[in-house]
Structure formats: structure tokens, C-alpha cells
Amino acid sequence: MAVETERRWRNILTSQMIPEACGEGKLSEPSTARAAASSPELLAASRCILAIDMDCFYAQCEEIRHPHLKGRPVGVQQKMLVITSNYAARACGIKKGDSLQVVREKCPEITICNGEDLTFYGELSQRAFDVAARWSSKVEKLGLDEVFVDVTELVAERFRALDDPEACLRLASTGHEYPKESESGSSEVRVRQGDWKDLDDAHRCWARLALASEICREIREAILSEIGLTSSAGISVSKQLAKMVSSWKKPSQQTLFLPTADRLGHLLPDDLPVQKVPGIGFASTQKLHELGVRTTGEVLSAVVPEGEEYGRLLTEFDAGALRTMKALCLGIDASPVKASGAPKTCSVQDSFWQGPVRTDVQVRDNLLALAQKLITKIRSDERMYGYRPIPTFSLSLMHAPSSDGGAARRGRKQMQLGSFQIARQPGEQGDDERLQGQIADRAFALFRKLVPAEEPFVLHILNLQVGFGEALGAQRRLSFGASAPSATASAAAQLQAPVEDIELTDSDGDGEAGRNQTPPVSTERPDAVATLVSMGFAQDRAQRALAQCCDVPRAVEMLLAGGPSSSPTRLPRRDVSSRAEKRQRLNCPAPEASGAIIDLLD
Template sequence: MDMDNPDSKRKAPRRKRDIRVILHFDLDCFYAQCIENANPHLKLVPLGIKQKSILATCNYVARSHGVRKLMGIHEAKRLCPDLVLADGEDLSPFRDVSKKIYSLLKSYSWNGRVERLGLDEVFLDVTDVVAYNLELLNHHCLEQSWFCLSREDPERGFGFDASAVAGCSWPLDDPDPISKDDDDDDDDDDALRLRLRLLLGSHLAFYLRQQIEHLGYTSACGIATNKLLAKLAGDKNKPQNQTTLLSSHSPASFLDPLPLSKIPGIGSKTITALKNLLKTDNDDNLTVRAARTNPAVSPAALERLLAGGGERGIGQRIWLLLHGIDTGEVKPARDVPRQISIEDTYRGLASLSHIREGLVQITASLLRRMHVDLVEDDSTEHVTTSSVSSTSSPAPPAATTTGAGKKGRRRWTAQPKTLRLTTRPYYPPSERDRYEYNHGRVSKSVALPRFVFDLGAETEVIVDRLVEGTLLPLFHALNPDSKRLSIGLLNVCVTNMDGGNDGGGGGDIVAAFRRQKEVEEVRAVAYGCLSDHDHDEEEDGDVVEEEAEESDMEEAEWVEEEDEQDGMRCRLCGCVIPFFAAEAHGRWHEVGEG
């Protein structure tokens, strides 16, 4: 689209037919279900999960009394005096359940495209599974169809009725999706096959929801042709239900009644900017239709309104979302997470003793989660470093196994190389309107000390050593004025995983690119470029454990973003550059971009 051509500004985006089948699973009031399964007597009483002074979530019995998630404890108890409160501060049991459900869904994927969103949501791209079963469909006996879950074993699967969609569909008055009497676009063979794909996807979703129920958890599911529509479709008939968004209808009619705040990818900053552009303060008037059809809203106008900090193309991205177009792929499943992060919020920590106490609690929780996600039983015989050839490249320190006398051996499946501390000031309620939520948020990264990987050491010893020797010096570097402390957030994160499987498959060239990525990230960490915010600056090596070699990339700033799987985004020009080409791109800036 030509942003400078006025005739193109209001033109609806050309819609390329998306033949994917995406499932979005959302576990019903997940924290509450975890507590109820551990305490079955709580299933019939109003239950709320408390984190600090608010409800992280509540079960549907509590919601029938007017209680809602993120509500203050005092208000919730006023509405429902019989509300039972359970502690939700320790997320470990919730993560364990989330991991089991994620592993279950992943076991049914053929292409490995399984993406977890938070602890209670999972996307699956089942296009290949559905396409395979579409070819097996017997149109003369739809009511007694068989869904194959394995190419190798035709008996592994389930029977289903292919004459209708499983669960709910949108719109409600849609005709039978495979009827030959469909008119308009439905007479087109491609449209009919796509509707059949979605029908098959609905039955696969229903089957997978049943498998999740066998673990004791109910869920909602959305079935559509992209992630945006699948997530929104799943919200239509919560809880314990599913909705298929049939592709023969324009997504605009589905999206138009929704408030902008419901659209993933459109955050509070975008909504505030659109309110100013549309000259309205009424949230009820700020629907997708109001923004999509307003003459003042166009890709070019959105770009001028929202672009900042080198981010380009945001206007076009928001414009596409308003039309229900989302080209984002379901990210391939990973054997290990990209990062592990623990944070907590506070009402103004003002003393170093309280800050140390907070860091100890967070770090202990982080270490426990690292052991859950990154440590496994080692069935292979331990290999000593003496068996490694002296001519090979230096390898990372071998994972430490448990000492003698402990049952079995354990090993690290991946070892993070970077430790990051993030803090944010506390703002009293009277001042919060003056600041955005993340105002004043700053971060610093250093190399993660190797003693963290000693599986034979006591957890308390590792935590104390990490807090005293690394995190407190980081904190002082981020907050040098110790007499005026008022900390509202602490976050400790480990990232830059060394080892494990990216889940993307591939051969040696992919591994080579991955190694190149690691090299560039280490350089960026050493020079303070790998940070969450442009204003984060590394001090002169005060807290970095090792001196880095001189880098050729000093002139160009880089930031790694989780959404950019194939490269790093250059802060100077906004382009996403493959990891192997980052150094050359930096030199291109140095010589004048010519």
C-alpha cells in the first residue's frame, strides 16, 4: 500500500485466502481449577485466588455472586461474604499443571507448531492434520467418519459425525457447512473445502478438550483461520465450550461489535491515541467498527499517530487487525523456554533489607522453576571433561550431577547464560494517572554465574550467593540513590539459553545460525546493548563478570525481541536483520548507509 497516495489510504486490505486451521485453547479460571483439583471440597463453594490485595481469578460460583478477577479483596468479600480465599503467590503448582497440559497438546501435533501463551492458553496449528483427514473423508457416509491422529497407525483416532460442526459456530444461523445448497461464495470449491477444514478442526478441538478433561480441567476453544480470530472466537461461548468461526463470512462482521480493548495487539497506548484521533472519551463508542470505518483512520494516519522509537509498520499492522487479518504464525514448540522470569510488585520498598528479602524470595522461586523446566533425569553415563578432545572448541562447563548418596543423576537440558534484573518505582494511587504503568522501568543484564548450575549445592546457599554477589550490585547500579528508594516492582530473569532444541527442526545451517545468534547476544550483553529499553546503559564493567573482546558492532544498537525469531531489530533503522548479517549491517550504518 502506498502510504503517500491519498486514494490508497482508505482502501480495505486485499484479503488473501488463509487456509490454515488454528485452535486456541483457554483453560477455564485456571488457577481456581488447580486449587479445586487439589481440594475437591472447594468446587461447590465461591473460591478466589489471592495475590497481594487482589483476586488473580475466581471460580464461576464466585462469579455468580458478582465477584470478578482483578477485583480488590475488600470489594470481593463485600459482594460475597462466604468467599473462600486461596493463596496464589507461589506459581509453581500452576506451572506444573500448565506444563502437563501443554505436553499433552504437543503430543497430538504433527508439525510441532504449538505455542503457549501465559500459563492457561495454547495455540495449535493443525492445518496438516486436518488436510490429511480431509482427503480421507467419505462424503457418502459423513455421520460415521473416522479422524486419524497418526499417519503410521490408522487405528489411532476417533469416530465423529462430519455432517455438522462440533460445538458452537458463528454465525448461529449459518447453514450446514458442507451443504451443496450453499450460495454465493460457498459454491466455490475452495471455499467449501476451507469450510470443511474448519469443520474437521472443530471435531479435533472437541476431542482434545476431552483429553484435557481427563486430566481434570475444562477449557474453551476457538477454531479459525488465524490466531487473532481463533482467540476471539473462543471467547464467544465460555466456559467449557468451543466456537468455530466459519470463513465464508467476512471477519469484519464478527469483529465490528467488539470493543477495541478486546483485540489482541491493540493496547492501552493505541486506544488512548485512537480516542484522541476520534475525539471521543466514551469507551462504549470505541468499537472495532467505529475505528475501522472512521474517515480519519487509515494506515498512514495510524503510522503517524503510533510510530515511535524506530518501530515501523505499526500503522499497517493495526489496520490489518481491524480487518481481522493476522499473518502471525503459531511458533514451533520449544523443548526449553526462551527465558524464565519471576517478578513481584510492592507498595514501595524503601529499605535495602526489604529489597534483599524480596530478591531472595524471587530468586528462590526462579531457581525452583529452572529446576522444573531445565533439569531432567540423566539416563546416560556421565562424561568427564577429560574425554573431550583438546583440539575441539572450548565447551560450556558440563552440567553438574547430583552427588554420591543421592538417588539417580540429573542434568541440565539447557543452561541460560544471561541474568537480568528489572526494577520499577512505586507510584501512589494519587500519582498513577500521571505515569504509564512501566514508567521508570529499567533493566541491566550480566553473565549468569556458573555456580547456579551446581545441582549438588543447597538451594539456599545458591540463592544467597546470587543475591549478595550479583543481584544487589545490579540493584545499586540501577538505583544509585539508596536514600530515596521506593520500589514497586522487582523482576529477575534468566535468558539466552545454551542448549536445548528450538523446536524448529532443520540441519547444520540452522545450528550455525543459532550459534551466530549466541555470539552476537554475548557481545550485546557485554556492551550493554541487550536490554529492554533504550535508556538502559551498562556501567563500566562494574557488574559484568568478564571482559568482552572488542566488538565491531558498537556503532549500531541492537535489541532482541521475542517476536523476531529470525533476527534482531536494529534501533537505528528499525529493520529486522538475520543474526548472521548483523555485523555487516552495523558496518553499513558506519559508512553512511550508502
């Protein structure tokens, strides 16, 4: 028995798993000598990366939201287009950007869901992310429906278990292996300690990826059983390669890619159009086309530094960009999987291609509508990531192309906000309406800076964006002991908490939340305290703020935001007048004591 499995293992290692040439006919241009050049270092590389991609994500979300739709044709609509559909609908021939009209003709049975509000999708996406995060701390989000997971560590851990002479590991890759037609999942071997020593890079790499493929299956299974989402995935040594094979078998399947020269030749044939390479986008493709370069093979022959074409490439790209592009065409991508935290920005945008915006009144109306959407999104963000301060706010817009042939101008204007408190009492909804008006006012002020009064304009896009700061209470471990909630603990609590339980700092800063996170009064840094007192802050508040913040500017921000305080806030004297002035200039209503406050200190 043992002999038998050992023999199978040898077989698998030597011939079947890593054949010298896979597939018979050549699908496209034969693999290049250049691919052979990159293969050794890829096989020697030690990373194991998963690219997991939810199948027709929005449509699946709708099936989860409306269980009776499961398995029946479903389309998701935005504006007048059906932007995606489930596989039942695709079976009727429905394609990605079909108009509502066309879809109804192809499939009268179809149920159309409105997919303009992304809140629910965002929440399921976050849950899928959290599942993956149980296997690795390095999980990177790419849009709502995709994650990269670096499982190198975990693979190494499981690999190490093989060194225990008592422990045998069942080893088999799970799912497909590019570019083989049959699934390899059935092969199963038992490996013992000594076997690993003799492996060459290719076999060792395959063994790691096989372990990774098992981990990948575990993660996808958990996402399916806990959330109900099916996914497809790629397993390889880099984000690029994992991503490129992830879509090879869909839906609900996974593919391992071992970067041998011949397989690379298949995945990145010389005649592959450049835009198929992840990392080479629209702009680069345009520029390359102007230079007569259309395929990866052409990139590779053009990008040799001594060649004559190289000079022409340098007119459009810098040397660094060319190196990156060359590497990608060779299948080399060293970019790390970056642990995605909470989103850093949040934006909303409306476009007006059909009926452009031409008057101040229209601008105001649209900014009001955008402000409403923005608040909704921020609330959803709070639900998922806890309350965070909002230090920046920006408006951007796109003008129509000028009639005399000029290109469409764009503009962006940002303001730093001393604080931008979007807070409310637990369970209370009422303030958001006033907040909406205040945000629209800020936005209009920015608009005025971009487009002076009286100047005519024709707008096609309006966009509002806020930038988040660190979670309150997450300020480094400067403060003492356990009295300040740790970032992770409060984040975890907030993630589970219903809306009403989220710790909110109300604008007066004297709510329960403020009290709970008030650390012991610090007696340190008397000079910094003095600075804050001279700005008009109460001494005790200044001390507490400094205990939570590293530096004076942060402390100022916190104090202006209303916390920390156990007594009613007094605004710093100097600022009262200047703010009133600005308020007048901007024609903004004065914020009321109990309401949300936006301090404008630019």
C-alpha cells in the same frame, strides 16, 4: 438412504450452514463493504487454527488439587484480591477483582485458596500443552491458560482421506457456529469423493473448519479426561479470529467461525471499540483516543493513505504498525502459530507501592527474598524442561516518580555470565541457600551500577530475570553417534523423571552425568584445541568440549561451567586472578570447590 444423506449435504452446503445473512436484527453497525473485501481472501486461506482457553484456570487447578472442593464455590487469592473464581462462586455474583471482604459478604460459603505460588498451575498448564502437542507440532502458549494449535496439516490429512473412494467421512462441525444460536453438532453427513471438486472457497473452508472442530473436540476431551480441565475454544482461519470467538460460549464449549463477509461484520462491527481487537493493546488505544479514533470503523476510515487523517496517525504510529492495525480491524491476521519450546526466560518480581524501598539494606533483603523465589522457579523449570545453562542474568527496577513531576524512571542492567551454574547433587537440597546469597550478590552489584552509592532512591519495583541457554547435551549433531544424548530424548526422559533422576552437571564436572554424556575424544580442529589449551584448559577436556560445541566461545562456556570432564576441574589460569579481583570488588564470597559456581565474566 444414500440419497437422503446426499440431499442433506447439499442443503447444508447451500443454505443452512452458510446463510447469506445470519441473525435477523442488526446487533450493531451493519457489516461494512470493507469486511466484504477481506472475506474472500480469508475463505481462500488454508489454515485451520484452534484457540483453546482453560476455563477459570487457577480455580480449576485448585479444584483438582483439592477434589473435595469440586463444584463448591472457590476463589483464588493474590495479595488482598480474589483474582479469579470458579463458576459456582460466580453464581453468587463474585467478580474478578473483588476484595476479600466483598467476596465474603457475597458468598460466606466460599473457600479461598492462595494463588501466589504458580508452580502447580504451571505444571498443569504444561501437561495440557503436551496433550495438544499430540495432535500438532505447532502449539503456541499464551500465558498459562491458553494455547493456539495449528491443525492445518492434520485437517489436510483427514481431508485427503476423502479422496479414497472407499472411505466416506462423517462430516459435521462440532459445537457452536458463530453467530448462530443453536448448536450445529447434530447435523451429520456422509461425503463422497467427487463432491469436493465443485465446492467454492466458502464451502471448502467450512469443510476444513468442521474437521478442525472435530479435532478440537478431541483435544479438549483428552485434556478433560487426562487432566480434568475443562476448556473453551474457537476454531477459525487465524489466531485472531479463533481467539475472538473462543469466548463466545463459555464454559466448556467451542465455537467455529467461518469468515464470510456477514459473519465478519458481526464479529468486527464498525462500532467495536479498538481495544477489543486482540493485538491492539493499551498503548495503541491511548494514542488512537488522543487522535479521536475509538472504533474499528474509525480506524478503517482514518487509515487510508491518501486521506487527511492518515498524516495525523503517522505522528503516533509508523506505517508498518498502521498496516497491521488496519489488517486486524478487517479481521486479517497472518501471524503464524509458533511452536513454543521451553521458556526462554524466568523472572521474579516484587512491588512496593505502599512501602517503597529506600535503603541499601532494604534492597539487599528484598533481593535475597527474590533470589529465593527465583531458585524455586528455576527448580520447577528443571523439573519440566530439564537442566539448562543460564548465560544471562539481569536486574530491573522502577523508581518512584520524582517529586518534581518527572515520570517514573525505569532501569535495567544485564550481565553476561560466563556460566551460571545452578546445579546440585541428586537428592541434595543444601546448596540452594548459598546459591541464594550468590544470586543476591550479583543482583546487588547490578543495582550499584544503576544507582551509585550515596545517591538517594525510592523504588517501587524490583525484578530479577535469568535467560536460559540450550539444554546441555543438546548441542547440534556435531558430536559422534549416539554417545551424546539427543536433545529430544533427554528432554523427554527428564520430563518424566523425578527430581533426583534429572541429569545434573555438578560444579566440578566429574559427576556421573558428566561421564555419561562425554563423547569420544575428537581429534579435529587442533587449532581450536590449542586456543583452549592456551587459556588454561586441560587438553582432553578441551577436545571433548569442542566435540560437543560448535565454536570456541561455546566450548569455553561449557568448560567454565564445569563440563565435560572426567577429572577434577582446573580453572583456567588467567581467569583465576581476574575473577578473584572482581569478587573482591563486588564483595562476593569465593565459591567453594564443591558448591554451585557463578562465574562473572562481564
